[in-house]
Amino acid sequence: MLAHGAVHTYEMAVPLFVVVWLTEFETIALGVAQFDVTTATVGVIVTLGYGLFGLGALPGGVLVDRLGSRRLISACLFGMGLSYILLGLASSMVVVALALVLWGASASVYHPAGLSLISKGVSERGTGLAYHGIAGNVGIGLGPLLAAILLLFVEWRTVALVLGAPALLAAVYASQANFDETAAVDADETAADADEAAADGGSAGESKADSGVDSLGEFLAESRRLFAGSFVLVFVVVMCSGLYYRGVLTFLPELLRGLPGFEPIPVAALLPPGVSSALGVEAGGGQTLNPQDYFYSGLLLVGVLGQYAGGKLTDRVPVEYGIAGAFGGLAVLALLFVPVSNAGVVPLMALGAVLGVLLFVVQPMYQATVAEYTPSGTRGLSYGFTYLGVFGVGALGGTLAGGILAFADVTALFLALAVIAGVASATGLVLARRRGRD
Numbered sequence: 188m189l190a191h192g193a194v195h196t197y198e199m200a201v202p203l204f205v206v207v208w209l210t211e212f213e214t215i216a217l218g219v220a221q222f223d224v225t226t227a228t229v230g231v232i233v234t235l236g237y238g239l240f241g242l243g244a245l246p247g248g249v250l251v252d253r254l255g256s257r258r259l260i261s262a263c264l265f266g267m268g269l270s271y272i273l274l275g276l277a278s279s280m281v282v283v284a285l286a287l288v289l290w291g292a293s294a295s296v297y298h299p300a301g302l303s304l305i306s307k308g309v310s311e312r313g314t315g316l317a318y319h320g321i322a323g324n325v326g327i328g329l330g331p332l333l334a335a336i337l338l339l340f341v342e343w344r345t346v347a348l349v350l351g352a353p354a355l356l357a358a359v360y361a362s363q364a365n366f367d368e369t370a371a372v373d374a375d376e377t378a379a380d381a382d383e384a385a386a387d388g389g390s391a392g393e394s395k396a397d398s399g400v401d402s403l404g405e406f407l408a409e410s411r412r413l414f415a416g417s418f419v420l421v422f423v424v425v426m427c428s429g430l431y432y433r434g435v436l437t438f439l440p441e442l443l444r445g446l447p448g449f450e451p452i453p454v455a456a457l458l459p460p461g462v463s464s465a466l467g468v469e470a471g472g473g474q475t476l477n478p479q480d481y482f483y484s485g486l487l488l489v490g491v492l493g494q495y496a497g498g499k500l501t502d503r504v505p506v507e508y509g510i511a512g513a514f515g516g517l518a519v520l521a522l523l524f525v526p527v528s529n530a531g532v533v534p535l536m537a538l539g540a541v542l543g544v545l546l547f548v549v550q551p552m553y554q555a556t557v558a559e560y561t562p563s564g565t566r567g568l569s570y571g572f573t574y575l576g577v578f579g580v581g582a583l584g585g586t587l588a589g590g591i592l593a594f595a596d597v598t599a600l601f602l603a604l605a606v607i608a609g610v611a612s613a614t615g616l617v618l619a620r621r622r623g624r625d
Contacts, residue, residue, distance in 0.1 A: 188322030190260045190361065193354050194297045195323045196330025197267055197290055198240070199436070199487060200350060203334050203480055205229055206440050207343045208283065215280045224280060226438060230589020232280060233437060234582045236287025241429065241579025243295025248303070248571015249406060250296065255368055256304040257361065259296045264358035266293025271351030275344045295578070299570040306558045306566050310371045316551040317498020321491050324547055328488025335480035409565050413572065418560045420618050424510055425553050425573050427611035429581015431517060432546060434604050437585040438592060439486075443479035448532035451475035482536070486543040493547030500548070501555040507622060510556065511615030513549045518608035520545065521601045549611075556618075 208229055215222045215232075222228050251259055270290035277283045301319065309315035330350070337346040414422070443449050453475055500509050520542050527538045553573070561569035591600045 188319055189357055190264055190297055191301055191319055191323040192326030192330075193264060193267065193357055194294050194326065196326035196333075197271060197294065197350065197354075198237075199327045199331050200334045200346075201233060201236070201287070202437055202440050202483065203331055203338065204343055204347075205233065205438070206444065206477075206480075207338075208280065209441070212280050217281070225593060226441070226589045227593040228589075229280075230437065230585050232284045232287065234586045235284055236291035237433060237582035237585055238579055239288055239291030240294050241575050241577060241582055243292050244299050244574030244578065245568075245571040247296030248299035248567040248569070248574075251300045251303050251567030251571070252565060256300040257364055257366075257368070259300040261358050261362040263293050263297045263300070264354045264361055266290075268351050268354030268358065269293075271347050271354070275346075275348035275351060277344065277347075295574070298574040298578075299567050302554055302557075302570045302573075303567040304368055306371075306570075308366070308368050308370045311502070312371070312558060313498050313500075313502035313551065313555055315498075316501065316554050317495050320494030320498055320547065320551050324488065324491040324494050327490060328484055331480070331487060332484035335477070335484060338480070339476060406568075409568060410572070413561060413565070413569060416560065417618060417621055418557075418569070418572075420614050420621075421553065421556050421560055422572060422576050423614045424514075424556070424611050424618075425576040426580045427514070427607050427614070428549055428553060429577035429579075430584040430587065431521075431604050431607050431611075432577075433581050433584030434588045434600070434607070435521070435542075435546075435584075436483075436487075438588050440477075440479045440483045442592075442597060443482055444477070446479075446528055446532075446535070449478045449482070451477055482539060486539045489540050489543035490547035493544040494551060496544070497548035498551040498555075501551055505619060505622070506552045506556045506559070507615050507619035509552045509615075510549060511612045511619065513545055513552065514608045514612035514615060516545045517542075517549075518605045518612060521605035521608060524601045525598050 209224060209226070212224045215224060215228060247259065267290055270286050270293060273289060274283065274286035277286060302316075305315045305319055306312060334346050334350065337349060497509070497513070500506075520538060523538060524542075527534045554570075557569050557573050558566065587603065588600055591603060
């Protein structure tokens with residue numbers, strides 16, 4: 188829970204910095220070429236970090252099955268802390284890109300490590316995923332909120348340095364933790380893995396379903412086994428989830444900034460004179476409160492309710508129908524976003540609250556679905572592929588959003604997001620029908 192909160196604190200602070208980078212930097216100098224700083228180019232840079240966050244999940248998943256979760260979570264925390272220290276020292280968009288790449292590579296191992304640990308170490312899997320998801324949403328919501336408050340008083344580089352320090356301390360704690368990582372793998376699940384191995388023409392002892400993979404050949408063989416069944420449909424769902432998630436959130440603060448009711452508010456006008464003097468805030472000093480930052484943070488924090496509800500629902504209803512319903516709701520919200528945003532702040536806040544819940548209801552649902560459709564011995568590999576889809580392929584959602592905003596408009600962006608959610612909803616129904624036949 189500690190590591191999950193840290194991962195998403197760093198992940199979701201980036202869109203707040205995007206607003207600053209678009210105004211502070213003018214060009215991206217790459218030696219032989221220069222590029223203007225626009226939503227399209229910044230979207231590509233953010234995609235580098237977010238893309239590695241997903242792409243690294245696959246090798247991370249292989250390592251989890253061989254090395255265990257604790258070691259990888261410790262390394263993840265240490266690398267993330269260093270990446271934000273580097274971000275705090277950035278003098279150009281090139282250094283910003285390097286810091287995001289380091290963050291993405293470090294954070295990429297977390298989800299296969301953490302989710303493998305829960306799926307094999309916690310007997311009440313749905314409830315465990317719910318609490319784990321709540322911790323992530325506390326980081327998702329409170330992390331950007333803390334960053335937004337700090338940005339009122341200090342520059343963004345100082346905020347990055349402040350955020351980077353706790354991960355280094357958490358890494359020390361994580362490296363000392365000791366526990367049974369397979370406490371919830373019972374005899375029935377082991378027998379199921381053995382039956383699957385026998386069906387493939389081998390014995391339980393020969394199957395990597397029991398012990399992970401040791402070579403490229405075994406990796407390819409186990410990967411083929413995963414994608415030969417219904418896991419391929421689960422992979423479609425998680426890709427759609429990642430594309431929608433990143434597409435709607437990457438530029439959300441920037442989109443809100445231009446709407447009526449989101450005009451900057453001078454900080455001095457909100458504070459009593461004595462408090463303003465104590466904090467060094469002067470009238471006309473240029474320090475402003477940006478409402479879009481707090482709307483963004485509130486939307487993410489509401490996701491705590493979605494994580495808890497989604498986790499509990501996985502223990503009570505078929506996850507395939509849950510996925511179909513939740514993504515259907517996300518498709519409707521995408522179609523409503525533009526007309527509701529034109530109706531005023533209050534209707535938009537209501538839509539944002541529902542969006543925050545549904546964005547995160549789906550996460551414990553697809554996490555539990557992966558556990559149901561994969562053997563325990565290659566659970567790390569399975570979650571590696573899952574987060575390759577969610578955060579690797581899903582990172583293209585930032586590039587997609589930046590490109591559509593640069594060359595089309597907001598309406599086109601949310602229409603594209605509605606199509607993506609619709610595909611995921613239909614795939615959930617296909618999974619349900621397959622399971623019904625089986």
